């Protein structure tokens with residue numbers, strides 16, 4: 142093979158001068174160009190001329206620009222889409238975050254005394270009220286909550302966490318219950334089998350070394366058939382007998398009964414109900430923990446609610462300081478909790494999306510299709526989902542705009558993603574769908590314009 146001639150490879154400056162405008166900081170552009178040219182000099186690619194070099198570097202920079210966090214139109218119908226940021230916040234909550242971000246605030250200041258205050262005191266009170274619990278606190282996320290709880294309670298010779306084999310689950314990327322427990326300093330004491338665990342299994346496992354009984358909600362999958370495990374009330378009896386705390390990781394933080402969402406059905410159960418904090422505590426759990434940005438509808442956070450004594454111990458653990466929420470999350474959680482206490486559904490987009498009437502979606506869809514003036518678009522019935530590892534079997538009737546048959550649905554999906562703002566759609570039976578349940582009405586005109594632009598560039602669209 143002939144030696145690749147590298148003498149013509151342009152300088153960094155020459156390339157930077159010829160690049161089209163990209164919205165990236167200049168040092169980032171220069172650095173990328175330098176790295177790409179170094180790759181060429183090392184012979185990793187063999188472009189034949191300068192135009193090709195400029196083209197490939199431009200593509201690289203555009204890919205980097207697209208990796209910035211930015212808003213998208215969620216046309217997937219998945220309400221708590223983990224990759225798209227889980228729960229969106231309402232305008233009032235977003236304004237509370239902006240205000241905490243841009244001004245000084247009382248995050249740790251006591252207006253009464255003029256001295257240092259207790260961080261998060263009010264939001265803890267509001268959360269305790271919401272969960273009907275003696276006390277509450279909050280950390281970075283539910284994984285952190287679990288680590289804090291386990292680390293605090295596994296002290297001295299009491300290191301064992303008793304947990305059912307059916308609950309040693311993986312929830313989303315990088316969250317495996319057994320790994321979290323081990324990393325928190327606990328020794329696992331698995332009981333029962335994957336599908337069957339009974340009270341005697343728990344009873345036999347409890348001994349002098351037991352630190353706590355942990356129940357983890359199997360939030361992101363569904364087991365059916367020969368399946369049984371004790372209720373929280375039954376576990377509570379055993380925990381009392383043994384004098385160990387019972388901890389319930391309920392995961393999604395449903396404050397309302399999800400079985401009452403109009404139209405929500407589940408393949409296996411007529412009333413798809415997620416566990417709620419107050420009933421779990423009432424049934425005898427000493428502490429519950431759950432995420433802030435799932436069904437609660439708030440920011441990323443891990444709420445811990447329950448016994449005053451235990452919550453106090455969690456807060457005195459030095460690790461608490463490393464897991465605490467920042468002021469923006471606290472401001473968002475404070476506002477979200479108040480909306481929940483005030484039943485201000487309109488301020489909670491997650492709730493509002495659940496309850497969007499089908500007919501309202503149809504009216505919006507028809508208007509949007511008319512506005513695009515494209516006769517090849519139509520509305521079809523679709524299925525929205527809760528997502529975020531909650532109620533994996535549950536389906537919510539929805540409506541989607543169906544894009545014209547293109548023969549290349551994946552390519553069309555990518556074109557939609559490359560639009561500004563990106564439109565995230567799905568494919569069903571080789572056709573691209575944009576589900577309207579997860580599109581905000583204030584995004585309708587953006588979506589109409591996007592569709593018009595994209596469809597006019599398609600070969601067969603009218």
Ligand SMILES: *Cc1c(COP(=O)(O)O)cnc(C)c1O
Pocket residue numbers: 282283284285312313316357358359360361390391392393431432433442443529530
């Ligand atoms: C989602 C979930 C978690 C993890 O919550 P994060 O807030 O994402 O850390 C833990 N436990 C259960 C049961 C969950 O559903």
